[in-house]
Each structure stands twice: as C-alpha cells, then as structure tokens.
Amino acid sequence: MPKVGMEPLRRKALVDAALRVIGDHGSLSVTMSEIARQAGVSPALAHHYFGSKDQLLIETIRFLLRRLRDDTVTALRAADTPRARLSALIRVNFQADQFAPATIAAWLAFYAEAQRSEETRRFLVIYARRLRSNLLADLKPLCPTDAAERIAEGAAAMIDGLYIRQSLRSAPISIEASISLTEDYINSALAALAKGQTP
Amino acid sequence: MPKVGMEPLRRKALVDAALRVIGDHGSLSVTMSEIARQAGVSPALAHHYFGSKDQLLIETIRFLLRRLRDDTVTALRAADTPRARLSALIRVNFQADQFAPATIAAWLAFYAEAQRSEETRRFLVIYARRLRSNLLADLKPLCPTDAAERIAEGAAAMIDGLYIRQSLRSAPISIEASISLTEDYINSALAALAKGQTP
DNA sequence: TTTTATTGATTGATCAGTCAATCAATAATA
C-alpha cells in the first residue's frame, strides 16, 4: 500500500480548510478548489474523500457543533452549583474560539444554509435545543418550571442575538460585556420572580 | 408592449420578485432568470434596469429596510409615553410581515451576505444602530443613561436572537410570546434597577 | 423620427464532479 492511513488526516485537513475558507470568504459559496488548495491537496482528492461538496460542508458544521458540545461538557464539569453552571454555560458560548470572526461568519453562513438544506437545519436545531435545555436544567432548581422555561428561552435568544450582532462588527461588544449582559438578564429575571412570589 | 413609464413598475415588480424568490429559495444564490420569470419579464430586462445582479440585491435589502423603518415611524407615532413607545418598538419588529418565513429567510441571507459585501454590511449596520438608538431614546427617560445603554443593547440582542431562532422553525415561538419575553426583559431590568437604587 | 421598452440569442467564465492514469508503500513469494 501507499502511505497508508492518510484518510483521517486528509479529512481533518479538509474540514479545517473549509472552515478557514468559509470564514474569511464569509459565505458557503466557496469552491472545492479553494478548500483543497488551502488543505494542500487536489480538488479531486476532496471529492474522493467526501463524495460531494455538500457532504464536506455537512462535516464542517458537525465539527463546529462537536467542538461547542465538547467545550460545554468541559465547562459544566468544572461547575458544581446550578447558578455556577449557568454562568459556565454562558461563558462557553462567548469563548474566544466561538467569537473568532471566522467562526461567527461560518455559523451565520450555516444559518442561512439551513433554509435550504434540511440536514443543515437539523444540526442547527440540535444546537438550539441543546442550549435551551442546558439552560433549563440549571434554571429549574432556581425557580418554578414555567418561569425557568421562559428565562431559558430568553437567555438563549439573547446569546444568539449578541452573537449575530457581533458578526456586523459595528459597535462590537467585548466578550466580557456580552457575558455580563446575559448574566444580568438572568439575575434580574430571577430577582423579579422572587419579589413577585413574596409580595 | 412598450408603454412609456414602465421603469418604476418594473423595478418594483423585480424587487418584489427577488424578495419572493430569495424567500422561498432561502438564499441569495438565486438566478436573475428566476427572478425575472417571477416578475414576468426577460432576464435581459432585469439587467437593463439594475445593471447587475448585485445591484438588484442591494435594492432589495433597501426595500426591506425601508419597510421596517416606515412601520417603525408609524408605530411610534401612535404611542405617547416612553414606555408605550418601547412596547411599540418591540411589537413592530415582530409584526406579521417581518415574521413571515420568506422575510426571515431574506434577512438571514443578507446577514450572511454582509460578510462579503461591504455595502450590504453598511445597510445592516444602519438597521442595528437604528434599533438600538430607538430603544435607547425611550429608555433614557426611565433610568440612568448607562443603564439605558445596557438595556437597549440587551433588548436589541434579544429581539434579533428571537428573530433568528424563529428561522429554524424548531419549537417556533408565537409572535405574542416573543413580544412578552422582550417586554419582561425590559420590565425586570428596570425593576432590578429601581430596587438597587433604593436599598 | 427619435426614444423607450423589450427580447432572443449568444458569450465567456466558473465550477462541481468524473475518470483514467500514476505513484509509492507494503506484503507475499521465490
């Protein structure tokens, strides 16, 4: 055989390259040639391993999702109270690598793509649900379930919104400011509840 | 066929068609032919009036922006206290036509496009700034300026986030629920302030 | 006649995807 065992290396290199190209091109309208060139291989090889451009893009979004999930798991492990886990959850979503312009551009591009590709949409729905349910799990110990559901929904929306707004790079908010805005939302929502419960 | 004075009619028909095609295609990767067909004219005519596909797309986003601004002006006129104007502002952003799937898809597509096209980006920045500053103007009478700025930022993000999440059509939130989530955020943020100020 | 509206036909560029052919590492064989 030839240099056996190239496949996993090439796949990784191609996904990385795809992410980079999408990132600084700011769109999924990138060519296989460009991706392949960035990965240092021929366009034909990219097709050999992924079958189609769509498939390579799907793998790329899976990668983004997996990275976020892994970061989340790690962050949650380090926190031990519900409130601390909420903070960890927020922080993860604004972590440096998630906030990198290229990453933001890629997420955005995939959001747009989700309107066309059912498979892409499924992945993003998974992300959206996961964020919401992670928040929910740690809000439930802190307030009634129905309130927890609303706050989880609101916090998830705020996180996504801050993230998207970042993509415009107008009046860019710092990571810390984004985090504290979300923290404040949860704090005051919980405080308003507590006040309402003991009138 | 050629009656004089067709230009404005054709331009409008083409922009409408572009919006529709972008909407149900869920992407800016639409062809001039498709848009022209929807508008009932030849592709060549679309080029005749707009010069290029990019230009037609630019006009399309201007149209979206203008519609939102007009709706905003109308809504603000009908409200007379700062708090009422805040509610009006929120409501406008979740109005039925803004919430239509095709409209959401188009906004999303333009967000992605903004990563590539400086002109598109400028338009979206205008939108983002306008939302923020409208909110700010009516928050200022209700709380200290620095707090108003934070709340405006947070509310704008929540609105955008709810909007984006709607595009995934998973666990779709009703218009009313989206509105009340944003209202609650403002209410509890203001309440937390009031409480903090008179301890 | 001059101007405006409109189109069919065409061009040139871009790409995804295919394919036949080559390269090189290994394992089996002699």
Add this chain to the structure above:
DNA sequence: TATTATTGATTGACTGATCAATCAATAAAA
C-alpha cells in the same frame, strides 16, 4: 534478499451545466 503483485493515495485533464452579462434587433409610443 530481490522480485512482484496489490492497492490506497493522488492528480491532471476533461465534461457538462449553469449563469451573469452583453448585444443586436424589433416593436410601440412620442
């Protein structure tokens, strides 16, 4: 050890399709 068969890795060249953009020609109004 030397030879050979096998096969994953890799590519250059090509194809077919798609599109934006152009243009020359025509039809109707002014």
